[in-house]
Amino acid sequence: MKLLDQSKLAWLLLRVSENFDVSQLVHFFADYWKGLVVCVGGLEPEDREDVFNFLKEVKLPVIADATSGLRELLGPLLVADPERLLSETSPQLILRIGEVPVGRFWRDLEKQPEITVFSITRTGFSGLARESSLIHGEVGRVLRGLGEIGELGDALDILQHCRRRWGQVDQLLEMYPDSEPGMVRMLSIYSTVADSIYLGNSLPIREWGQFAQREYPTENVRANRGVNGIDGQLSTWIGLTHGLDDAWCVVGDLTALYDMSGPSLLDGCEASGRVIVVINNGGGRIFERLPRVKNMSEPTQKIVANAHDFKFKDWAAMWDMDYKLFASADAIEIEPAQKTSVVELVPCAKQTAEFWDAYAQLTF
Numbered sequence: 001m002k003l004l005d006q007s008k009l010a011w012l013l014l015r016v017s018e019n020f021d022v023s024q025l026v027h028f029f030a031d032y033w034k035g036l037v038v039c040v041g042g043l044e045p046e047d048r049e050d051v052f053n054f055l056k057e058v059k060l061p062v063i064a065d066a067t068s069g070l071r072e073l074l075g076p077l078l079v080a081d082p083e084r085l086l087s088e089t090s091p092q093l094i095l096r097i098g099e100v101p102v103g104r105f106w107r108d109l110e111k112q113p114e115i116t117v118f119s120i121t122r123t124g125f126s127g128l129a130r131e132s133s134l135i136h137g138e139v140g141r142v143l144r145g146l147g148e149i150g151e152l153g154d155a156l157d158i159l160q161h162c163r164r165r166w167g168q169v170d171q172l173l174e175m176y177p178d179s180e181p182g183m184v185r186m187l188s189i190y191s192t193v194a195d196s197i198y199l200g201n202s203l204p205i206r207e208w209g210q211f212a213q214r215e216y217p218t219e220n221v222r223a224n225r226g227v228n229g230i231d232g233q234l235s236t237w238i239g240l241t242h243g244l245d246d247a248w249c250v251v252g253d254l255t256a257l258y259d260m261s262g263p264s265l266l267d268g269c270e271a272s273g274r275v276i277v278v279i280n281n282g283g284g285r286i287f288e289r290l291p292r293v294k295n296m297s298e299p300t301q302k303i304v305a306n307a308h309d310f311k312f313k314d315w316a317a318m319w320d321m322d323y324k325l326f327a328s329a330d331a332i333e334i335e336p337a338q339k340t341s342v343v344e345l346v347p348c349a350k351q352t353a354e355f356w357d358a359y360a361q362l363t364f
């Protein structure tokens with residue numbers, strides 16, 4: 001007997017497991033009046049059009065990761081500040097489409113078994129350790145298999161709250177332009193010239209979803225976080241995009257420090273317009289946002305954050321990369337060149353703290 005090679009076997013297994021039954025999903029939709037929110041994680045490019053058409057048809061509130069490629073296309077359906085919104089409006093149903101969402105709200109669902117979760121996923125992983133339902137298959141095919149659903153709508157008026165919240169967020173970003181979220185907003189405007197964007201740990205991924213511009217589509221976005229670890233991120237980006245023009249990478253400073261030899265892989269890469277943005281907030285600032293760390297003494301917080309004063313100029317020179325540092329949003333000017341450029345963004349710590357304090361005060 002001729003043995004099947006690995007790729008054929010994987011293809012066959014996918015086909016076998018793809019005999020999905022959408023009737024369970026139709027029943028799930030019947031309860032939409034209890035409050036139904038759609039979460040869209042990373043999507044394969046071939047699924048995007050079907051997902052987009054579905055979302056436009058059902059007109060449900062959508063939490064969309066940047067990696068869905070749809071975030072900027074959803075206009076008034078896009079949910080702002082998902083964590084707080086979900087805890088305050090308590091929708092009873094969540095439909096997840098695509099990869100496991102990166103937002104904190106998804107992990108919070110572990111502790112909310114009363115919320116019914118249904119996933120449509122190519123991987124077959126529920127992404128939750130508690131009970132939930134799942135259809136395993138090509139996402140676009142599953143949605144087409146549903147036929148016409150029609151408008152379901154926003155039973156809890158979540159989108160009305162979101163309109164207000166987006167307005168408040170935009171106002172805060174204007175008030176604190178040199179805060180980290182303010183600089184991420186400015187960066188996202190510059191990066192509309194990129195052909196692809198790679199987001200690495202930690203805050204860059206969160207902050208991109210919450211604060212990046214929402215007008216111009218940036219379809220080709222990848223993110224790498226969580227259990228993946230912060231090491232090897234630059235190498236991953238270079239491997240993923242080697243030889244491709246206009247590839248941008250946005251990482252935190254510790255993430256860059258953990259992969260200082262990564263740019264050696266650029267050797268032989270002749271593509272132009274490649275940019276590595278390092279958001280240098282002087283350590284792993286994601287930890288400061290954890291309630292347990294917030295209550296620690298300042299010296300202990302510094303240790304937890306691996307606080308440092310390093311800058312990346314000499315590192316860029318070591319790998320023959322162009323280099324610029326910007327310490328305010330207004331000053332940012334990114335001109336991709338033939339050589340890979342390192343752009344170091346240094347947010348104002350005071351404005352960042354003020355931004356987050358004001359953000360915490362916002363109410364729906």
Ligand SMILES: Cc1ncc(C[n+]2csc(CCOP(=O)(O)OP(=O)(O)O)c2C)c(N)n1
Pocket residue numbers: 201202203204226228229230231251252253254255256281283284285286287
């Ligand atoms: C190999 C590895 N070591 C440690 C961690 C724990 N960790 C998660 S996020 C993070 C900090 C990342 O800092 P930085 O890249 O500066 O991003 P920021 O938090 O400031 O956005 C660390 C150390 C990890 N995920 N992987």
